[in-house]
Amino acid sequence: MSAETSRPPGDARAAVARALADVPREPGSAKPDPIIVADKVSRTFGGINAVEVEHLEVQRGAITALIGPNGAGKTTLFNLLTGFDRADTGTWSFEDRSVSGKSAAYMASLGMVRTFQLTKALSRMTVIDNMRLGATGQKGENVFTSLLPWLWRRQEEELTVRADELLARFKLDTKRQDFAGSLSGGQRKLLEMARALMTRPTMVMLDEPMAGVNPALTQSLLGHIQGLRDEGMTVLFVEHDMHMVRHISDWVVVMSEGRIVAEGPPTTIMQDQAVVDAYLGAHHDTDLGDDALLEEDVVEQYEAEAEAEEATQ
Amino acid sequence: MDWIRILTNAAGEIFAPATAAYALAAIGLNIHFGMTGLLNFGQAGFVLLGAYSYGISAIAGWPFWASILAAIGSALVFGVLLGIPTLKLRGDYLSIVTIAAAEIVRLVSRTTSLTWLTGGNSGLTKGDGYKDSFEALCPFPQGTTAIGPWEYDNCLSSSWWLRVCAWSAVAIGCFLVWLWMRSPWGRVLKGIREDEDAVRALGKNVYSYKMQALVLGGIGGAIAGIFYTMPSSIQADAMGRTMTFNIWTVLLLGGAATVFGPVLGSVLLWTVFMLVKSVLRDMDLGFITPTQSESFSWMLVGMTLMLLVIFRPQGILGDKKELAIDVR
Numbered sequence: 099m100s101a102e103t104s105r106p107p108g109d110a111r112a113a114v115a116r117a118l119a120d121v122p123r124e125p126g127s128a129k130p131d132p133i134i135v136a137d138k139v140s141r142t143f144g145g146i147n148a149v150e151v152e153h154l155e156v157q158r159g160a161i162t163a164l165i166g167p168n169g170a171g172k173t174t175l176f177n178l179l180t181g182f183d184r185a186d187t188g189t190w191s192f193e194d195r196s197v198s199g200k201s202a203a204y205m206a207s208l209g210m211v212r213t214f215q216l217t218k219a220l221s222r223m224t225v226i227d228n229m230r231l232g233a234t235g236q237k238g239e240n241v242f243t244s245l246l247p248w249l250w251r252r253q254e255e256e257l258t259v260r261a262d263e264l265l266a267r268f269k270l271d272t273k274r275q276d277f278a279g280s281l282s283g284g285q286r287k288l289l290e291m292a293r294a295l296m297t298r299p300t301m302v303m304l305d306e307p308m309a310g311v312n313p314a315l316t317q318s319l320l321g322h323i324q325g326l327r328d329e330g331m332t333v334l335f336v337e338h339d340m341h342m343v344r345h346i347s348d349w350v351v352v353m354s355e356g357r358i359v360a361e362g363p364p365t366t367i368m369q370d371q372a373v374v375d376a377y378l379g380a381h382h383d384t385d386l387g388d389d390a391l392l393e394e395d396v397v398e399q400y401e402a403e404a405e406a407e408e409a410t411q
Numbered sequence: 412m413d414w415i416r417i418l419t420n421a422a423g424e425i426f427a428p429a430t431a432a433y434a435l436a437a438i439g440l441n442i443h444f445g446m447t448g449l450l451n452f453g454q455a456g457f458v459l460l461g462a463y464s465y466g467i468s469a470i471a472g473w474p475f476w477a478s479i480l481a482a483i484g485s486a487l488v489f490g491v492l493l494g495i496p497t498l499k500l501r502g503d504y505l506s507i508v509t510i511a512a513a514e515i516v517r518l519v520s521r522t523t524s525l526t527w528l529t530g531g532n533s534g535l536t537k538g539d540g541y542k543d544s545f546e547a548l549c550p551f552p553q554g555t556t557a558i559g560p561w562e563y564d565n566c567l568s569s570s571w572w573l574r575v576c577a578w579s580a581v582a583i584g585c586f587l588v589w590l591w592m593r594s595p596w597g598r599v600l601k602g603i604r605e606d607e608d609a610v611r612a613l614g615k616n617v618y619s620y621k622m623q624a625l626v627l628g629g630i631g632g633a634i635a636g637i638f639y640t641m642p643s644s645i646q647a648d649a650m651g652r653t654m655t656f657n658i659w660t661v662l663l664l665g666g667a668a669t670v671f672g673p674v675l676g677s678v679l680l681w682t683v684f685m686l687v688k689s690v691l692r693d694m695d696l697g698f699i700t701p702t703q704s705e706s707f708s709w710m711l712v713g714m715t716l717m718l719l720v721i722f723r724p725q726g727i728l729g730d731k732k733e734l735a736i737d738v739r
């Protein structure tokens with residue numbers, strides 16, 4: 099990690115791109131230096147196969163985007179990998195260590211930390227306390243040593259300094275003493291991400307980090323996420339906005355109906371037939387990052403065609 | 412109406428051993444509910460176990476401190492037993508299990524088949540000798556002392572010695588909670604209260620923290636049991652559901668998640684209760700008999716609890732700002 103930290107920003111992206119250049123653009127392709135390797139992971143919810151992943155590898159030090167239509171199983175896959183849900187079948191490893199079925203706290207202590215699609219700010223705690231809670235290895239978190247403040251006060255000061263730095267980075271420093279519950283939805287997203295970084299993770303998993311964050315802040319958030327890669331962290335994130343995915347990710351994994359249907363670099367992934375099918379059914383040569391999709395008549399046109407298609411089936 | 416006597420009685424409740432015992436039990440419940448968000452509806456079970464463990468071991472001739480450890484040990488075992496199956500589940504399950512478990516220990520300790528150990532129906536009394544080791548430690552001379560209008564024995568039963576010890580225990584409890592609330596350990600508990608999944612995602616072993624809180628709060632209840640039963644006798648039925656709900660009233664009245672809330676709540680509840688009861692009795696109303704006046708006072712306690720939860724859920728000392736945050 100130290101070698102990567104010393105590398106000037108921007109270089110990381112090129113290095114990752116070089117490493118991924120020869121990776122075949124197909125679902126479940128092998129990566130040169132995988133941090134996560136998952137096999138045959140499945141989870142059903144009463145008949146629905148929410149996740150049915152044959153094989154997945156995530157490249158270390160890269161920003162991997164996980165995309166797919168609503169209900170594709172992205173959040174469920176996150177839950178399985180981070181120990182928040184139990185898989186029906188399958189094995190997976192993190193940093194060459196088999197971690198299938200391990201608890202959420204254990205995964206986090208290994209350095210895999212996540213944020214949630216539905217933000218979990220600790221409402222009746224101040225912003226700074228939210229941040230402090232994130233720090234790991236605190237001496238004062240033991241029930242007995244907590245009674246002896248002189249044992250942990252130094253550490254507390256050090257981690258408060260780090261927390262304040264992160265808060266400033268995420269433009270939350272003015273909210274330092276406010277209750278987290280009084281923050282806006284977007285600010286909570288930021289707080290949750292900053293809090294996750296307090297754990298000094300090796301891998302961060304972000305479930306829709308940009309949802310509800312205003313465009314100006316999105317820019318700086320994207321910068322932060324790229325900064326994480328430059329510091330040597332691995333990022334796996336779920337996002338619906340294709341512009342953002344294209345802007346920062348090194349690799350894109352596409353899920354649909356629980357399965358991984360395509361993988362590839364962000365520049366070409368949206369031309370993949372399987373991806374287009376997953377999102378639009380019949381619309382072949384459409385660029386999903388195209389602004390034309392935002393125009394109402396186009397959407398109506400697609401919807402009408404989709405309905406017609408269904409009727410014929 | 413003899414106002415002097417009524418007011419003296421009511422004011423005597425401010426520092427009565429039972430008031431201290433309720434404060435202690437509520438301090439324990441505050442660690443459960445106020446600090447960690449655990450819904451324990453069986454705090455009386457901890458109180459009862461503490462009282463009986465202390466009493467039985469004292470009768471068996473154990474020294475005072477060993478009996479205290481027996482009470483603490485019983486809370487530890489009970490807490491772990493309750494926690495193992497429930498703390499991994501959603502919060503509601505703990506409340507169901509605790510309310511049932513508290514009833515179980517009450518019914519078991521009063522069964523006639525255990526009369527040789529617990530005294531069965533009639534419980535343990537002074538004659539059984541469970542007070543001896545405590546009273547022997549009394550540093551005061553024999554006899555009674557009057558301070559102002561209040562006169563109690565120096566060492567025996569509901570004594571000054573008992574008052575000194577019980578309120579010292581309350582002070583220690585408050586001090587510990589004060590230290591814990593300002594520590595990183597307390598911060599983790601608070602995080603669990605707010606959203607345990609978020610805390611899990613940060614790599615903390617939530618299950619272990621909840622277990623620690625459950626056991627520590629239970630120990631508060633067990634110690635309370637000792638002071639609660641010392642003035643009179645150890646009776647299983649005095650430590651049932653009613654007691655649990657009184658402890659809840661005390662905590663919510665004073666303010667959960669505050670240091671002194673449990674103390675203020677206990678003092679207020681019991682002085683007002685005594686005042687209402689004595690006034691009603693003295694008024695000699697034709698339509699309320701003395702027994703009914705007691706029941707009527709209990710009704711008022713119930714009303715207080717309801718009104719509190721509706722109009723001032725943060726209690727008297729609670730932080731209004733904190734409450735204004737609606738938990739989404």
Ligand SMILES: Nc1ncnc2c1ncn2[C@@H]1O[C@H](COP(=O)(O)OP(=O)(O)OP(=O)(O)O)[C@@H](O)[C@H]1O
Binds near residue numbers: 148
């Ligand atoms: N707890 C649950 N109980 C039952 N079904 C569930 C549960 N969680 C997810 N599902 C189902 O699993 C499927 C995948 O859901 P998931 O939340 O993983 O989708 P997603 O890809 O994250 O979607 P989105 O982009 O809308 O967040 C959906 O069909 C959903 O209905």
Ligand SMILES: [Mg+2]
Binds near residue numbers: 172173174215305
């Ligand atoms: Mg999702």
